Amino acid sequence: MPFGRCPVCGAIYHMSTGLPIEEWYRRYYPQIPVLAEVPGECFRCWVPLRLGHRVSAHAVPAELTGRVAVGAEGVVTGIEPGPPPAYLVEFGGARAVTAQFRRDELWYLVGQMGTSPMPVSMKAFGLDKLSADERLALLEEIWDSLAANPEAVPVTDAQKGDLQRRLDAYRDDPKAGSPWEDVKARLQGRK
Numbered sequence: 001m002p003f004g005r006c007p008v009c010g011a012i013y014h015m016s017t018g019l020p021i022e023e024w025y026r027r028y029y030p031q032i033p034v035l036a037e038v039p040g041e042c043f044r045c046w047v048p049l050r051l052g053h054r055v056s057a058h059a060v061p062a063e064l065t066g067r068v069a070v071g072a073e074g075v076v077t078g079i080e081p082g083p084p085p086a087y088l089v090e091f092g093g094a095r096a097v098t099a100q101f102r103r104d105e106l107w108y109l110v111g112q113m114g115t116s117p118m119p120v121s122m123k124a125f126g127l128d129k130l131s132a133d134e135r136l137a138l139l140e141e142i143w144d145s146l147a148a149n150p151e152a153v154p155v156t157d158a159q160k161g162d163l164q165r166r167l168d169a170y171r172d173d174p175k176a177g178s179p180w181e182d183v184k185a186r187l188q189g190r191k
């Protein structure tokens with residue numbers, strides 16, 4: 001399994017691949033030897049921050065020393081467009097303080113998806129600017145990542161109901177359908 005190293009915070013993290021490892025490297029990191037570390041920001045440094053996101057200060061600018069501790073947790077209350085953008089973070093507690101940070105001084109705190117909306121849209125990630133080929137390549141990568149853990153992909157009640165109905169219909173009358181070989185032969189006979 002490949003490991004990534006975050007250029008911002010130095011964290012080393014594990015990456016899951018849906019492809020055989022040699023193929024994964026050949027496809028995404030052809031210039032890096034198989035099993036060697038790959039570059040890439042970790043999830044805490046990479047998530048686009050939005051208002052209401054909970055973050056921690058993983059680096060504190062000198063002028064805030066003594067007012068904000070490294071590791072302090074706060075909430076993003078303002079974003080001043082850049083470049084580079086500045087993030088206003090409110091730290092609660094007895095000595096509440098709001099201070100301005102750069103993105104690379106903040107960590108997105110994982111596990112808040114239910115409480116704070118994740119920007120899951122093409123536009124939020126800038127994907128709408130990609131070419132059709134780039135989007136297709138990304139789609140393939142996303143698909144591979146889903147295929148790596150099929151049990152993590154939820155099946156809805158509606159889908160379960162539909163599968164059950166089809167299974168019941170087959171059990172009621174197993175002869176109603178045609179075997180795949182017959183269907184294939186019919187289709188091929190048509191061309």
Ligand SMILES: [Zn+2]
Nearest residue numbers: 006009042045
């Ligand atoms: Zn990082």
